[in-house]
Amino acid sequence: MDKMAQHPIEIYEAVQDEAAFEDRYSRQLRFGPIGSAGQDRLRSARVLVVGTGALGASLAQHMTRAGVGVVRLADRDYVEPSNLQRQMLFDEEDARSATPKAVAAARKLKRMNGGVRIEAHVVDVSKRTLGYLLAGVDLVLDGTDNAATRLALSDACFSLGIPLVYGGVTASEGMSAALIPGRTACLRCLIGDSAADDGTDTCDTVGVISPAVEFVASLQAAEALKWLSGNREAMRGTWVTADIWTFRVRELKLPGGRSRCACCGTGASTADNRLRQDDKPAIEAAVMCGRDSVQVTLGEAIALDVVRPLLEERGCTLTVNPYLTKAELPDGKRLVLFSDGRVLVQGTSDAGEAIRLCTDMLQPHREGESIVG
Numbered sequence: 001m002d003k004m005a006q007h008p009i010e011i012y013e014a015v016q017d018e019a020a021f022e023d024r025y026s027r028q029l030r031f032g033p034i035g036s037a038g039q040d041r042l043r044s045a046r047v048l049v050v051g052t053g054a055l056g057a058s059l060a061q062h063m064t065r066a067g068v069g070v071v072r073l074a075d076r077d078y079v080e081p082s083n084l085q086r087q088m089l090f091d092e093e094d095a096r097s098a099t100p101k102a103v104a105a106a107r108k109l110k111r112m113n114g115g116v117r118i119e120a121h122v123v124d125v126s127k128r129t130l131g132y133l134l135a136g137v138d139l140v141l142d143g144t145d146n147a148a149t150r151l152a153l154s155d156a157c158f159s160l161g162i163p164l165v166y167g168g169v170t171a172s173e174g175m176s177a178a179l180i181p182g183r184t185a186c187l188r189c190l191i192g193d194s195a196a197d198d199g200t201d202t203c204d205t206v207g208v209i210s211p212a213v214e215f216v217a218s219l220q221a222a223e224a225l226k227w228l229s230g231n232r233e234a235m236r237g238t239w240v241t242a243d244i245w246t247f248r249v250r251e252l253k254l255p256g257g258r259s260r261c262a263c264c265g266t267g268a269s270t271a272d273n274r275l276r277q278d279d280k281p282a283i284e285a286a287v288m289c290g291r292d293s294v295q296v297t298l299g300e301a302i303a304l305d306v307v308r309p310l311l312e313e314r315g316c317t318l319t320v321n322p323y324l325t326k327a328e329l330p331d332g333k334r335l336v337l338f339s340d341g342r343v344l345v346q347g348t349s350d351a352g353e354a355i356r357l358c359t360d361m362l363q364p365h366r367e368g369e370s371i372v373g
């Protein structure tokens with residue numbers, strides 16, 4: 001557990017067995033569209049799975065077994081007996097001990113693939129927490145069970161240019177679509193603000209069966225593997241609705257972004273060419289007179305244990321104590337990061353440069369940038 005985090009986190013570092021790599025992924029390597037290049041891309045990819053209940057547990061398992069480099073899990077709930085009928089990663093002991101779902105899931109996933117970094121965040125996913133949950137993430141898989149969280153997720157993903165693979169299930173019916181900033185409309189434009197928990201059927205009122213869950217999770221996982229392995233032109237581009245009991249499947253072409261929408265309209269971030277977040281309004285900078293340093297306030301908490309690997313990948317030398325993380329950049333400048341969202345940038349008295357440094361060093365890596373040495 002990270003003492004500085006504002007919520008419990010359990011992290012399992014990846015331990016690669018290079019000699020066993022080819023054999024472990026041999027069936028995926030032989031699958032033409034993935035092959036060796038695609039497998040390498042998967043290995044350097046990071047996904048966030050939001051919700052680790054029914055859909056989320058299955059999605060996390062697909063990503064872990066496929067060899068995605070980092071699988072970050074976020075869930076606020078603990079395991080209960082009524083989950084066991086469909087939530088494939090949990091067992092009776094997890095329910096007896098009321099283990100947080102993210103933690104119980106991570107423990108199982110780690111035993112499936114030690115070569116994947118697994119992060120379990122026991123956290124309420126909201127506007128407030130999405131900033132650090134999305135740091136460094138290439139794609140988000142939706143395993144949530146409510147429209148309010150989904151809409152917050154869609155807003156955040158579209159503002160950062162991160163693809164969101166939506167999925168939802170009730171009774172024997174499910175829906176799924178890969179929503180890609182710069183290509184498709186956002187979730188808010190597709191389902192409308194009014195859809196936020198308007199009293200429609202939920203799993204609590206009409207129940208849910210596990211084959212419907214697994215069907216939707218498979219649709220989501222397939223799109224995620226396409227995007228992450230570099231098969232972006234193979235993305236389905238449709239909204240699928242399917243009933244696994246009556247077996248009716250409908251597919252509608254997804255519309256592009258709506259011009260008047262702040263999330264998916266013209267000028268918004270795109271996933272194909274992710275924009276820098278230099279002009280994010282929440283960021284403030286104060287020049288510290290005579291000290292050759294600038295204090296940057298990011299406007300959201302920093303999960304120090306999550307950003308440390310990003311900083312190391314970018315050539316920083318780190319000093320870590322329970323209160324802060326100090327990162328010395330290759331050019332001698334220093335970033336001193338506090339979990340409350342403050343960054344002291346030392347070695348400059350230019351506010352613009354300080355903000356640029358923070359966003360460059362802390363934001364998700366861009367297309368084509370290698371994160372694995």
Ligand SMILES: [Zn+2]
Nearest residue numbers: 186189261264
């Ligand atoms: Zn929109």
